[in-house]
Structure formats: C-alpha cells, structure tokens
Amino acid sequence: MKKILIANRGEIADRIIRTCSRLGIETVAVYSSADKDMPYVRNATHAHEIGDPPAVKSYLNQDEIIRVAEEEKVDAIHPGYGFLSENASFARRIEEKGITFIGPSADVVEAMGDKITARKTMIDAGVPVVPGSTEIEDAEKAIAYANEVGYPVMLKAAAGGGGIGMQRCENDGDLEKAFSSSQNRAKAYFGNGAMFVEKFIDEARHIEVQIVGDHHGNIVHLYERDCSIQRRNQKVVEETPSPFISPETRNKIGEAAVNAAKQVNYTNAGTVEFVMDGEENFYFLEMNTRLQVEHPITEETNGVDLVEWQLLIAEGRALPLAQEEISPSGHSIEFRLYAEDPNTFMPSPGKIESLEFPEVDGIRIDSGYESGSTVSPFYDPMIAKIIASGENRKEALEIARTFFSKFQLKGIKHNGPLFENLLQESDFQNGHYTTSYLSKKLAHKK
Amino acid sequence: MNEIKSSMAGTVLNVMVSEGDSVTSGQELVMLESMKMEIPVEGTEDGTVAEVKVTIGDFVNEGDVLVTIK
Secondary structure, three states: OOEEEEOOOHHHHHHHHHHHHHHOOEEEEEEEHHHOOOHHHHHOOEEEEEEOOOHHHOOOOHHHHHHHHHHOOOOEEEOOOOOOOOOHHHHHHHHHOOOEEOOOOHHHHHHHHOHHHHHHHHHHOOOOEOOEOOOEOOHHHHHHHHHHHOOOEEEEEEEEEOOEEEEEEOOHHHHHHHHHHHHHHHHHHHOOOOEEEEEOOOOOEEEEEEEEEOOOOOEEEEEEEEEEEEEOOEEEEEEEOOOOOOHHHHHHHHHHHHHHHHHOOOOEEEEEEEEEOOOOOEEEEEEEOOOOOOHHHHHHHHOOOHHHHHHHHHOOOOOOOOHHHOOOOOEEEEEEEEOEOOOOOOEOOEEOOEEEOOOOOOEEEEEOOOOOOEEOOOOOOEEEEEEEEEOOHHHHHHHHHHHHHHOEEEOOOOOHHHHHHHOOOHHHHOOOOOOOHHHHHHHHHO | OEEEEOOOOEEEEEEOOOOOOEEOOOOEEEEEEEOOEEEEEEOOOOEEEEEEOOOOOOEEOOOOEEEEEO
C-alpha cells in the first residue's frame, strides 16, 4: 500500500495521516470549501476540494470522492468514522473499481448497520442481547410488546445511530405518540422506516470491546472501554480499563465480543457495544464496523497503533499479535473537547481565537484544529481529544487535572470547564457513574 | 405574516406541522439536526400555518425561512 485517500476531515484525518507518514504511505485529503484552512488539508501529501459545506455535497458525495481516488490512483480509502464509514454501497462501489476499503466487508457493514439484523445475528451467536422485539409495524404492536417487557422502553430505528433515531418512552401514551413520528422521520432521514422496541436498562453502563480480525481467520479483542459518561446518548469521556467491572466479567465480555465477531467472519477493526447493569449482566447493543472515536485509549494501554493494524489487515497481512500476547497495562482516559456550552451542551460554532494545549507528561492530543481555525456549523463540533494515561487510574486523573487547569481556548464556548468540575467530583474519582451521570448532575444544578 | 427562521445551519429532521394547522406560540414546529444535536424550532406567536417551506432531509442555512404563520 503506497497511497491512500482519507474520506474524512478534522482530527481523524490528521490521526490517519500521522500513521501513514510514519509508514511512508502517501495520503490524499478531501475537503469541503468550509474546511480549506484546516490543518489536515495541509498535512496530507495531496488535497482536493470536493464540494460545498453540507456533508451531502462533500464528505458524503461518493461520486466526487471516487473521482478523486481514481485520479490520484490510490490503493485504498480510509473512511475514518461517521460519514461514509458504515456505508455498504460505498464500500462495494470502490471495491468494484479495485480500490481497497479499509474496513470490514460490505456485507458485514450492511448486516451490522441494520440493528434488527444485528440483534438476530448475535442471538444466533449465543451473545446476550438487550431484551427487545424484532421489527414492529405499528404503535399498537409496539405497546403490546412494551407491556410484555415493562416500561421504560427505548423506541429505536433499525437504521439509527450516533444518538439520533431513538426515543425513551415511559408509558403507552408516550409510545403511541412517538411511534408514527419516529417512523416517518426514520423513513425520510435514514431511508428505512423499520422500528423496534428495546427494554430500557436503568442505571446502565456502556461498555464496549475493541476487536480486530484479519483475512486469515484470526480475531482478537483488545479489552474494554467504559463510555458511560454521556450526554444525549453521545459519549463525552471514555476510559480503559472500566473502573467498575471485575476481572471475570472483563474476560467474559471480551470473549463474547470475539464470538460476536466470529459469527460474521469479521475483518479489520470494529467495536462491539454492550450495556451492563449494576450486577455486571451485559447485553449486546450494536456493532460499529469502523475505527471508533475513542480508539486512542486502547492504543495507549496496549501499546499498539490501530490505524497501522487496519492498514496491515487491508493489505492481507496477519494480525501482529495473538490473543495471549495482548495484555494491557496502566490506565487511559479520553475527554472529548467539544465546541459547546458546558452547561446546556448547545453547540457553539465560531472562530477559535487561540488554542493552546499545555505540555503535560502523559497527555496525548488528537486535534483537528489550531488557533485561527473556525468550527463550522456543518459537522460534529468535536475540536480535539485529550487522552490522559498513567500507571493507574488515580495517576491518569491527576494528569488530566493538571492539563485542564492550564488549558486555554479562546473565542468560542467549549466543554473544558465541565471536565474540570467532573475531575473534582468524588463519585467520578471513585468510578461510580452510569450513563445518566451527566444528566442527573445537570438537573441537580438547575 | 410571521416568518419562522432557522437559528442554525442544519438538516431538517422532522416537520411537525402542515399547512392550515393552527399553532400556538412556543409550539415546536420543526426539528433540526445540527452538529449532531436535535434542535427544536418553536413558533413565536399564535396563528395558522400558511406555508411549510422545507421537507425532511433538506439542508437549511442560518436565517432560512422554515414556516410562515398568518
């Protein structure tokens, strides 16, 4: 592999460029007119403008991306996360042109992208899934099912994701009201109106497992990430190892993730997401068939470069490590720095006047922006990922505290102050938190 | 005629009203998705929906008229 196109933007494009540069691989960046001054555009070997700011006209514009890939004669396309990363038809189209898609096969992307199919597949693999329905046609049937499993339930679109396309319902009235509007919306927005109902697991933790498979039948897991600190069903802080689970559960959930991956002959990097209740019972939620935003914490504790692994596997090489050779050490926590109000979480696009990351030992920064960059309203508002690693959790938290006490960002609102507060709280320090932690904390403040 | 405009660039996730509907001030008329957040757009006065100018999936810029109310 000598030259790859990165069909993404911001920090993840920069992240992929870094590994490629180290390995002597040329990179082709694509960018919308809103992103022409972004660091990744300069950092890539070649860069092409592909369209107007709205994602459908640029980062989701398959024709234009494929045109650039052919013109540049790239060997492969790395889709990053979001955008086209879980688009099976894009993966098929480029493979037909002899360009490698850096990810699993299009069939696996498609099967796991439909949450109803994914649930069925996992049930067949013997992996525990959240109690839930198959496809439900109307509100009446949804209500009947909800009464069977008990409220609260989550009404979900089979094609949903990223916190969009799901709604919590407390009773028959809620579900009746939510069903048709959610279904219409899913039809229009995702092009697929299939709905299902899941039991809502209260006081849950979100635990996911990094897996990687090669084309020689090997699949390994690189242990878990605890992603329970969320707002609007979207992750804000992730850490590994989870401060909550026992060593037995850690091994069990890793094995379950590998079984899930084996069921679909998974290749390349992927993540199996689970919800876990207070008794450490865990249930499959979904599988993300791409590199995850929070992959750096797994890299830090395992001492590996997952992008490098992805490239090796895409070239047909075998996994560099066997399961018994994977033994993470230390503790790593990622904080997602967003351009948003730290209290209301409302996005705060605009120009970053100054952005200074203090130099602190144990801190890794994966950033997409710099002083003078503009956070445009067109894309996800994440500015950078701050990854703090230490020999143990206490040390990692201390490193993070030092970082955020010195961190400076001027010009737009950002959630740095939220992390400063969070790092002072005893519940967080003790690892006592669930997915409702941030919403409860903010409700308490009001 | 009261024009309800988008406060932010984003994609129309849901349109909750149709032409001829009577609406009240503060009622959610349109749901936008911007920067991965669902942002409700509310009516600013009581009236009747004269025109819905967007459909689900449309991309709108800040200041675009979404709904007119008479």
